Amino acid sequence: MIFKVFYQENRSEVPVRENTKSLYVEASSEREVRHHLKDRNYNIEFVQLLEDKHLEYEQASQDFEVERLNGQ
Incomplete structure (x- = not known):
């Protein structure tokens, strides 16, 4: 499954919409995505599963560009 992760680059800063970035991760669950990214200094705002037309878009x-977890 492909997930889109919305995040701020610095966990200690107040989230500002204009500074929100996103990345795509291939994983089997949202929990796996969050575990994979826990060592980065990201303030994760939202993890969204992409399916069907939304994924095509x-x-x-x-x-x-999809980031694949180790072992996948």
């Missing part, structure tokens, strides 16, 4: 973006 995101794949059409030039910024679409």
Whole structure:
């Protein structure tokens, strides 16, 4: 499954919408995504499962690059 993660780069700063970044992660669950990213200094705002038309839409973006977890 592909998840889109919305995050701020610095965990200690107050979240500001204009500074929100996103990345795509292939994992079997949201829990696995959060575990994978726990060592980064990210303030994770939201993890969204991408399916069907939404996934197709995101794949059409030039910024679409999936991060795969070790062992996948």
